[in-house]
Amino acid sequence: xxxxxxxxxxxxxxxxxxxxxxxxxxxxxxxxxxxxxxxxxxxxxxxxxxxxxxxxxxxxxxxxxxxxxxxxxxxxxxxxxxxxxxxxxxxxxxxxxxxxxxxxxxxxxxxxxxxxxxxxxxxxxxxxxxxxxxxxxxxxxxxxxxxxxxxxxx
Amino acid sequence: xxxxxxxxxxxxxxxxxxxxxxxxxxxxxxxxxxxxxxxxxxxxxxxxxxxxxxxxxxxxxxxxxxxxxxxxxxxxxxxxxxxxxxxxxxxxxxxxxxxxxxxxxxxxxxxxxxxxxxxxxxxxxxxxxxxxxxxxxxxxxxxxxxxxxxxxxxxxxxxxxxxxxxxxxxxxxxxxxxxxxxxxxxxxxxxxxxxxxxxxxxxxxxxxxxxxxxxxxxxxxxxxxxxxxxxxxx
Numbered sequence: 001x002x003x004x005x006x007x008x009x010x011x012x013x014x015x016x017x018x019x020x021x022x023x024x025x026x027x028x029x030x031x032x033x034x035x036x037x038x039x040x041x042x043x044x045x046x047x048x049x050x051x052x053x054x055x056x057x058x059x060x061x062x063x064x065x066x067x068x069x070x071x072x073x074x075x076x077x078x079x080x081x082x083x084x085x086x087x088x089x090x091x092x093x094x095x096x097x098x099x100x101x102x103x104x105x106x107x108x109x110x111x112x113x114x115x116x117x118x119x120x121x122x123x124x125x126x127x128x129x130x131x132x133x134x135x136x137x138x139x140x141x142x143x144x145x146x147x148x149x150x151x152x153x154x
Numbered sequence: 155x156x157x158x159x160x161x162x163x164x165x166x167x168x169x170x171x172x173x174x175x176x177x178x179x180x181x182x183x184x185x186x187x188x189x190x191x192x193x194x195x196x197x198x199x200x201x202x203x204x205x206x207x208x209x210x211x212x213x214x215x216x217x218x219x220x221x222x223x224x225x226x227x228x229x230x231x232x233x234x235x236x237x238x239x240x241x242x243x244x245x246x247x248x249x250x251x252x253x254x255x256x257x258x259x260x261x262x263x264x265x266x267x268x269x270x271x272x273x274x275x276x277x278x279x280x281x282x283x284x285x286x287x288x289x290x291x292x293x294x295x296x297x298x299x300x301x302x303x304x305x306x307x308x309x310x311x312x313x314x315x316x317x318x319x320x321x322x323x324x325x326x327x328x329x330x331x332x333x334x335x336x337x338x339x340x341x342x343x344x345x346x347x348x349x350x351x352x353x354x355x356x357x358x359x360x361x362x363x364x365x366x367x368x369x370x371x372x373x374x375x376x377x378x379x380x381x382x383x384x385x386x387x388x
Binding site: 003004008010011015016018020021022023026027028029030031034037039050051054056057070071072074075076077079080081082083084085086087088089090091092093094095097099100101103104109110124148149150151152153154 | 155156157158159160162163166167168169170176178179180181182183184185186187189192193195196197199200203204206207208209271272273274275276277278279280306310313314317320321324325328334335336339370374375376377378379380
């Protein structure tokens with residue numbers, strides 16, 4: 001985001017005082033060569049397909065975003081009003097760069113784009129509340145032969 | 155790979171491969187409608203996969219272009235169509251009528267926005283715009299109306315209807331001439347529109363509500379912190 005020094009004191013303190021988990025372990029995986037990478041996006045933007053259940057405050061569950069999705073089929077039900085949504089209104093890819101992954105796959109800079117991507121809602125939800133859903137999503141990604149994930153916040 | 159908007163958080167949780175970007179919250183890829191810019195960000199994130207050791211916290215070197223700089227003498231953005239500001243509104247017209255007229259007045263621009271972008275982000279509630287507006291207005295009496303959305307509680311329906319109203323207004327403005335920043339549009343919506351004044355009236359009702367869920371919506375899910383100073387309560 002803009003550097004902390006550029007924010008109001010309230011926002012700066014809100015960010016600095018957030019309950020951010022500090023993980024004890026340091027997982028690490030060696031990535032496959034670029035042309036073998038199958039890439040998925042996992043977002044915390046509260047995106048979902050129009051007609052899906054919107055996210056609720058404190059939600060730790062997830063929504064499925066099919067790899068065939070286009071911008072006109074996705075809406076956002078994030079609980080926070082304190083981030084910009086006009087970029088998303090203009091262009092899905094500023095939040096969820098699915099077209100950019102397709103471009104990279106077309107240019108053979110990655111192997112392929114996943115069949116399914118996943119969305120969480122990151123406002124007012126402690127990361128621990130997402131643990132069970134995150135484990136489920138990890139299994140689903142594995143089943144889709146995904147070996148690289150782009151985690152994208154808002 | 156993890157794109158981070160808040161470096162201080164990434165320094166703490168030390169995810170394996172993190173790319174910190176300096177972009178505005180809500181824009182993790184930096185710039186809408188700029189595939190080249192977005193691609194450079196994704197490619198930088200992918201390059202983190204080449205590392206054999208971590209965790210890595212890399213700083214993305216490129217800033218997103220800034221909006222207009224008033225300190226450099228650039229003209230501020232002004233809404234190009236003549237909505238009647240709430241403070242100028244005649245007392246003869248009900249808020250319901252003013253809001254309805256405002257929504258109708260924006261409809262051609264929203265239609266154009268949908269044609270230009272071939273999409274709309276309005277739709278969390280699934281309500282048509284007049285129905286969303288009527289539902290929101292019905293809270294101003296202090297009573298909790300029945301939810302118009304099957305299977306959804308009234309508080310959640312209210313939040314989604316409010317999100318849809320804002321998205322409708324913002325999309326309509328983004329179709330117009332000029333290049334408003336997100337801050338311009340927030341200032342316009344909460345400072346110049348009837349809808350914005352309804353949000354403040356609604357916030358007042360919700361903050362005094364007996365149900366904590368509604369109080370929470372009024373506190374954090376209705377008016378951005380940076381626009382709160384426009385509230386008649388402040």
